[in-house]
Amino acid sequence: MPVYSMTGYASGQHSIAQAAPGQDSRPVGHGRLGLEIRSVNSRFLDLSFRLSEELRQHEPALRELLQGRLKRGKVEVRAGLEGTQADAVREPSARVLQRLSSVQDTVRAWLPDARPFSVADVMRLGATDEAPAADLGEPLMELATRTVADLVAAREREGSRLASMLLGHLDQLRALARQAAPLVPQLVEQQRARFLERWNEAMGLAEGTASPDAAQDRALTEATAFAIRIDVAEELTRLTAHLDEIERLVKKGGDVGKRLDFLIQELHREANTLGSKSAALELTRISVDMKVLVEQMREQVQNIE
Numbered sequence: 001m002p003v004y005s006m007t008g009y010a011s012g013q014h015s016i017a018q019a020a021p022g023q024d025s026r027p028v029g030h031g032r033l034g035l036e037i038r039s040v041n042s043r044f045l046d047l048s049f050r051l052s053e054e055l056r057q058h059e060p061a062l063r064e065l066l067q068g069r070l071k072r073g074k075v076e077v078r079a080g081l082e083g084t085q086a087d088a089v090r091e092p093s094a095r096v097l098q099r100l101s102s103v104q105d106t107v108r109a110w111l112p113d114a115r116p117f118s119v120a121d122v123m124r125l126g127a128t129d130e131a132p133a134a135d136l137g138e139p140l141m142e143l144a145t146r147t148v149a150d151l152v153a154a155r156e157r158e159g160s161r162l163a164s165m166l167l168g169h170l171d172q173l174r175a176l177a178r179q180a181a182p183l184v185p186q187l188v189e190q191q192r193a194r195f196l197e198r199w200n201e202a203m204g205l206a207e208g209t210a211s212p213d214a215a216q217d218r219a220l221t222e223a224t225a226f227a228i229r230i231d232v233a234e235e236l237t238r239l240t241a242h243l244d245e246i247e248r249l250v251k252k253g254g255d256v257g258k259r260l261d262f263l264i265q266e267l268h269r270e271a272n273t274l275g276s277k278s279a280a281l282e283l284t285r286i287s288v289d290m291k292v293l294v295e296q297m298r299e300q301v302q303n304i305e
Contacts, residue, residue: 001253004305005158006041006073010150014143016081016136033136035079035143037151041303042074052080058140065141069148071255072305079144081136092122100125155305162300163250166260169293170243173267176293177236177243180274180286235277239270239290257304264301267294 016031047066049059066075092100104117117125246263249256271294275287 002156003159003163003250003253003256004071004152004155005162005303006039006155006257006305007158007303008039008151008154009037010147010154011036012143012147012150014139016139032082033079033139033143034082035077035140035147037075037077037147039070039073039075039151039155042072045070045072046074048074048076050076050078054081054136055079055140058137061137061141062144065144065148069152070305072257079140097122159253159304162304163253165300166250166297167247169297170247173243173290173293174240176286176290177239180283181233181236183283183286235270235273239267239274242267242270255305257301260301260304261298264294264298268298 012035014033014035016033045067047063049062051059062077062079066077100117100122108114108116242263246260246267249260249263268291271287271290274290275284277283
């Protein structure tokens, strides 16, 4: 399965034709149904809708559609019906004109001085006989299905880029771990030699009152204690295990964002411990580089569904 980002955008439009009232089924104009969906990262699936008045009744169906396709993210849905220029000047039907003519004759029979209807009057009065409202449920859901599919595709493309970046960071972290592994034995050996040298100097000042065997035993004891303090083998082992699990989840795909977020926290913990046990500048540098990479991974994982 692919990895999905929680960040995405998609929009779509659908033309709605309205028929004239009565027996005349001629289209008298077109409306444009528009839908826009934006999504950003969130811990849970958070849906919000901004629908025009004629579309509010379809919110439950839209919500069900989105819940079936998305798992996480803050998702905002905007939808509305806009009229085109053709709707601004609608030609009255013959039936409406006959009614207006009859009304005008009746008025002028009683009020001979009344002025005739102007074109503006006819257009205004004729607009009161509206065409029946179109059923927007079916076209809205068809448009929503296409737009949600486009959103999922956009989130998949972004998720693919995030997965590639994560795998690249995993390779860099493994390289840093390989650099750190041989440093600890080298440091222990250097420290053991340093203890022996200092102990021999102390023996010289004491004019040989201490035996060489005692000096060596003391140096070995001090070196062992030092090795225990700076040993990062367990940290490197756990870090490698976390890297392997992250790689497995990224390649598996699907709903892995929360598990990846937890593993990133564990990676940061191991990198911190590695730095706190550092007894050499090189190991400190490796720890800092690791933490920089882990922080970059954290930002990317927070956008994964």
